[in-house]
Amino acid sequence: MTDDNIYDLIVIGAGTGGNGVARMAAVAGWNVAIIDSLPYGGTCALRGCDPKKMLIGVTEGIDCIRNMKDKGLEAEGTINWPEMMAFKRTFTDVMPSRIEASFDQVGIKALHGRACFTGPNTLELNGEILRAKYFHIATGARPMTLNIPGEELLTSSTEFLDLPERPDRVAFVGGGFIAMEFSHIIKRAGASEVAILEMAKRPLGSFDPDLVALLVEATVDLGIDLRVQAKVTGIEKHGKEFTVSFETPSGPEIVACDLVVHATGRVPDIESLNLSAAGVEFGPHGIKVSPSMRTTNSAIFAAGDCADSGPNLTPVSAYEGRIAAKNLLAGKDERVVAYPPIPSVVFTLPPVASIGLSEAAAKEKGLKFDTNFKKTSDWYSSIRVGAKQTAYKVLVEQDTGAILGAHLIGPAAEEQINLFAMAIGAGLTANQIKGIIFAYPSYASDIGSML
Numbered sequence: 035m036t037d038d039n040i041y042d043l044i045v046i047g048a049g050t051g052g053n054g055v056a057r058m059a060a061v062a063g064w065n066v067a068i069i070d071s072l073p074y075g076g077t078c079a080l081r082g083c084d085p086k087k088m089l090i091g092v093t094e095g096i097d098c099i100r101n102m103k104d105k106g107l108e109a110e111g112t113i114n115w116p117e118m119m120a121f122k123r124t125f126t127d128v129m130p131s132r133i134e135a136s137f138d139q140v141g142i143k144a145l146h147g148r149a150c151f152t153g154p155n156t157l158e159l160n161g162e163i164l165r166a167k168y169f170h171i172a173t174g175a176r177p178m179t180l181n182i183p184g185e186e187l188l189t190s191s192t193e194f195l196d197l198p199e200r201p202d203r204v205a206f207v208g209g210g211f212i213a214m215e216f217s218h219i220i221k222r223a224g225a226s227e228v229a230i231l232e233m234a235k236r237p238l239g240s241f242d243p244d245l246v247a248l249l250v251e252a253t254v255d256l257g258i259d260l261r262v263q264a265k266v267t268g269i270e271k272h273g274k275e276f277t278v279s280f281e282t283p284s285g286p287e288i289v290a291c292d293l294v295v296h297a298t299g300r301v302p303d304i305e306s307l308n309l310s311a312a313g314v315e316f317g318p319h320g321i322k323v324s325p326s327m328r329t330t331n332s333a334i335f336a337a338g339d340c341a342d343s344g345p346n347l348t349p350v351s352a353y354e355g356r357i358a359a360k361n362l363l364a365g366k367d368e369r370v371v372a373y374p375p376i377p378s379v380v381f382t383l384p385p386v387a388s389i390g391l392s393e394a395a396a397k398e399k400g401l402k403f404d405t406n407f408k409k410t411s412d413w414y415s416s417i418r419v420g421a422k423q424t425a426y427k428v429l430v431e432q433d434t435g436a437i438l439g440a441h442l443i444g445p446a447a448e449e450q451i452n453l454f455a456m457a458i459g460a461g462l463t464a465n466q467i468k469g470i471i472f473a474y475p476s477y478a479s480d481i482g483s484m485l
């Protein structure tokens with residue numbers, strides 16, 4: 035091993051859970067390398083949140099035209115799929131080289147390849163052994179294995195976000211985040227038949243059932259065939275056509291389509307790391323970490339989707355990375371994760387957003403609270419943009435006026451939920467929020483009326 039291959043810190047994974055850690059250590063003067071087997075940027079910037087939202091940005095035009103029909107807007111909208119993809123690439127294509135240049139600026143050695151531990155302080159990369167005092171693992175997640183015949187015929191979310199042409203008939207296996215968001219994109223982009231096959235009794239199991247019912251209504255209105263209690267059992271290909279078999283309470287059924295998308299969940303991407311050689315313990319939910327983000331090898335930290343820690347969302351991976359970096363640099367466990375209520379958004383049109391306790395969880399905890407639930411399609415904010423499926427459900431604790439949870443569906447729910455995050459984080463009571471003067475007319479100004 036040459037001295038070139040010895041570092042203070044090696045970070046595995048150049049996404050949001052890894053990048054910041056490498057940067058903070060390098061700025062502090064550490065000799066740092068970062069490794070990724072794919073172009074730098076991670077899932078969010080290259081294969082998830084950001085490219086997806088660019089496509090949604092385009093489909094918002096279609097939504098606006100439909101909602102404003104007969105209200106004075108005379109327009110016909112169609113989506114040019116290849117042009118929309120080219121638009122997305124204006125963002126994603128430049129990202130890896132920008133990130134690599136920014137690593138270079140702070141002296142981080144940027145390495146490419148798939149890393150695999152060979153011991154507690156060594157790993158192998160492209161046939162070479164690298165050594166470090168410390169490691170930080172942020173390898174993210176991959177689509178779960180379904181163990182059904184024809185599984186290899188599934189298209190991943192990554193491949194979907196780069197499809198050169200729009201298929202006409204698409205089936206989504208699963209009815210969670212990816213199925214709901216991507217089905218809305220492709221249906222508005224002109225696909226004639228879009229099906230969602232969800233094995234549970236409703237899609238988006240972690241979101242409020244009353245608001246999800248409204249999203250289901252919006253999804254069906256859009257022309258999507260949303261099936262529940264539909265467990266996919268196999269996929270076949272005949273010529274160019276796929277058939278997806280699924281079980282329902284009334285017996286087996288099939289859907290024929292041109293593309294089948296994996297949307298049944300993601301699991302930690304850790305199998306190929308040979309973690310046992312490094313003394314790093316893991317389970318089905320990922321790498322075991324302490325609240326200071328340290329693994330069972332005290333010189334190795336982990337954060338983000340690969341760790342058995344907070345929810346698999348971009349801001350959570352960045353937060354966990356910051357805690358790991360602070361402790362790495364301090365040389366001791368100075369900080370521990372203390373997750374505030376974390377907002378979560380399904381970026382459909384309309385979006386569904388949620389923070390804090392669900393109604394069921396608040397009841398289970400025995401809390402005394404009022405549930406403010408109302409459909410708001412007759413509110414000015416909905417009428418103004420022709421939005422039909424809009425509502426809120428806010429849980430307010432009776433004795434304290436504390437906001438226990440907020441659940442929203444409607445245009446700008448993704449921004450309103452951040453105001454609830456600030457309010458809850460600052461410990462504001464319902465009455466204190468009602469006392470705030472917001473600019474009007476704005477979606478923020480509706481919040482006082484939800485309390």
Ligand SMILES: Cc1cc2nc3c(=O)[nH]c(=O)nc-3n(C[C@H](O)[C@H](O)[C@H](O)COP(=O)(O)OP(=O)(O)OC[C@H]3O[C@@H](n4cnc5c(N)ncnc54)[C@H](O)[C@@H]3O)c2cc1C
Nearest residue numbers: 047049050051071076077082149173174338339346347348
């Ligand atoms: C389609 C999609 C949409 C999403 N939308 C949202 C959203 O709107 N909002 C939100 O908050 N979250 C969203 N997420 C989740 C979010 O993208 C992740 O939680 C976040 O990106 C996790 O960051 P990470 O750093 O842990 O992992 P990643 O960003 O996945 O980075 C891990 C990196 O490690 C690399 N790697 C893996 N194994 C190795 C190895 N052995 N050697 C070298 N490199 C390796 C991978 O190539 C990858 O680049 C979405 C996810 C998907 C799939």
Ligand SMILES: NC(=O)c1ccc[n+]([C@@H]2O[C@H](COP(=O)([O-])OP(=O)(O)OC[C@H]3O[C@@H](n4cnc5c(N)ncnc54)[C@H](O)[C@@H]3O)[C@@H](O)[C@H]2O)c1
Nearest residue numbers: 208209210211212231232233265266297298299300346379
């Ligand atoms: N807006 C966002 O924050 C966002 C968007 C996309 C993805 N993500 C991240 O990516 C992860 C993966 O998303 P996802 O949509 O793949 O998973 P998910 O966990 O959101 O949903 C998976 C769904 O598939 C269903 N399912 C599982 N096996 C099935 C089968 N055989 N037949 C039919 N249904 C089946 C499950 O019941 C579940 O409802 C999310 O958990 C999240 O961490 C986040």
